[in-house]
Amino acid sequence: MAKATKRPKTTKRHADPEPVRVGIVGCGAISGNYMNHIPNYRILNVVACADLVPQRAKAMADQAGIPKVCSVKQLINDDDVDIVLNLTIPKAHYPVAMDAVRAGKHVYSEKPLAIRRPDGRKLVDAAKRKGLLVGGAPDTFFGAGIQTSRKLLDDGAIGQPIACTAYMMGRGVETWHPNPDFYFQPGGGPMFDMGPYYLTAMTFLLGPIKRITAAAGITIPERRITSKPFYGQKITVNTPDHISGSLVFTSGVIGTMCTSFATWAAETWPITIFGTDGTLKVPDPNGFDGDVFLYTKSKDKWRTVKHTHATGHGRAVGLADMAHAIRSGRPARAGAQQTYAVLDAMQGFLDAARTGRAYTPRCRYERPAPLPTRLRKGWLDD
Numbered sequence: 001m002a003k004a005t006k007r008p009k010t011t012k013r014h015a016d017p018e019p020v021r022v023g024i025v026g027c028g029a030i031s032g033n034y035m036n037h038i039p040n041y042r043i044l045n046v047v048a049c050a051d052l053v054p055q056r057a058k059a060m061a062d063q064a065g066i067p068k069v070c071s072v073k074q075l076i077n078d079d080d081v082d083i084v085l086n087l088t089i090p091k092a093h094y095p096v097a098m099d100a101v102r103a104g105k106h107v108y109s110e111k112p113l114a115i116r117r118p119d120g121r122k123l124v125d126a127a128k129r130k131g132l133l134v135g136g137a138p139d140t141f142f143g144a145g146i147q148t149s150r151k152l153l154d155d156g157a158i159g160q161p162i163a164c165t166a167y168m169m170g171r172g173v174e175t176w177h178p179n180p181d182f183y184f185q186p187g188g189g190p191m192f193d194m195g196p197y198y199l200t201a202m203t204f205l206l207g208p209i210k211r212i213t214a215a216a217g218i219t220i221p222e223r224r225i226t227s228k229p230f231y232g233q234k235i236t237v238n239t240p241d242h243i244s245g246s247l248v249f250t251s252g253v254i255g256t257m258c259t260s261f262a263t264w265a266a267e268t269w270p271i272t273i274f275g276t277d278g279t280l281k282v283p284d285p286n287g288f289d290g291d292v293f294l295y296t297k298s299k300d301k302w303r304t305v306k307h308t309h310a311t312g313h314g315r316a317v318g319l320a321d322m323a324h325a326i327r328s329g330r331p332a333r334a335g336a337q338q339t340y341a342v343l344d345a346m347q348g349f350l351d352a353a354r355t356g357r358a359y360t361p362r363c364r365y366e367r368p369a370p371l372p373t374r375l376r377k378g379w380l381d382d
């Protein structure tokens with residue numbers, strides 16, 4: 001009898017997607033952080049950069065080996081650019097992103113998506129009409145800390161979640177940021193600056209928000225800069241620097257949230273989720289790989305949970321995820337729905353504080369899919 005032909009081993013590996021071409025607008029403090037991590041994601045190829053201050057773009061291109069330096073207008077209209085990475089200051093996020101969408105580009109912006117809810121809505125609607133993706137930071141929820149927390153919640157580790165607390169209690173950025181003024185203007189403040197990390201993590205973990213109430217104030221009306229180069233200059237604060245409120249999730253979870261640039265040495269845990277059978281301490285959502293702590297009533301003690309997902313992601317992972325979404329047609333995790341829901345909620349806190357009435361978010365929101373637990377290095381889809 002003839003021997004059966006031995007078939008060569010086949011692997012199920014798909015062809016690697018073609019890299020997506022990125023043009024960076026805004027080459028300030030955070031751009032270096034992106035450039036440090038972009039090489040970790042094989043789907044990203046930075047082809048150009050631009051800044052209102054051309055020397056900044058030139059300096060970054062020289063340092064990071066970016067082939068093209070041009071004006072913002074040229075970059076946005078460049079046929080070689082697929083995604084505009086918008087790293088400008090908050091009030092420029094919307095106009096830059098809208099120009100890019102009009103020019104047919106996908107856009108990934110630093111947080112917040114926009115500084116006013118209607119602008120965010122217009123941007124999301126315009127992108128949808130053109131079949132483009134918009135979204136952006138934060139992408140810290142791709143980190144092992146928040147992904148592990150999500151898995152624990154979804155696996156029922158604390159039973160049914162019933163309550164959560166979120167505290168971002170600091171003293172402000174005028175001591176270290178080179179150009180801190182924008183942090184104290186509308187679109188800044190602790191809610192618009194740090195709230196995105198907390199609200200993104202909370203919604204990714206707990207789902208949509210159905211009601212927000214709040215109180216807020218400008219507790220320190222003037223700040224003195226002690227960083228360089230503007231040492232000694234004064235900043236007039238034009239947005240609340242302390243916001244405290246409560247939020248109710250559609251699931252019934254009752255949340256407490258406080259964001260502040262007015263407090264010294266607060267010793268609060270970033271996010272804690274309380275369930276019927278235990279409590280979860282979620283790590284700082286302004287980082288990627290923090291430790292996750294779990295208390296269960298059956299064991300009656302705290303333990304550190306081993307991460308279920310890959311560590312080592314950094315700023316740029318959300319951008320890489322959007323690039324994969326462009327290539328495969330799946331939704332981007334840090335996409336329009338996620339970033340608009342967070343903008344809506346942040347504005348909701350300020351609106352509720354100003355009017356004394358509860359704010360009811362009306363946008364559609366579904367939690368983005370968790371990351372797969374096993375991924376090839378450099379890729380986000382298995």
Ligand SMILES: NC(=O)c1ccc[n+]([C@@H]2O[C@H](COP(=O)([O-])OP(=O)(O)OC[C@H]3O[C@@H](n4cnc5c(N)ncnc54)[C@H](O)[C@@H]3O)[C@@H](O)[C@H]2O)c1
Nearest residue numbers: 026027028029030051052053087088089090092110111179
């Ligand atoms: N610095 C941080 O640690 C940090 C951390 C996380 C997120 N962010 C976010 O990143 C964004 C940028 O912050 P940053 O700290 O890099 O600020 P930055 O002031 O250091 O840099 C912003 C850059 O954008 C340029 N710019 C402003 N408006 C522009 C426009 N219309 N067109 C082109 N360029 C423009 C400025 O010239 C500047 O070079 C902000 O949204 C901030 O919230 C910053």
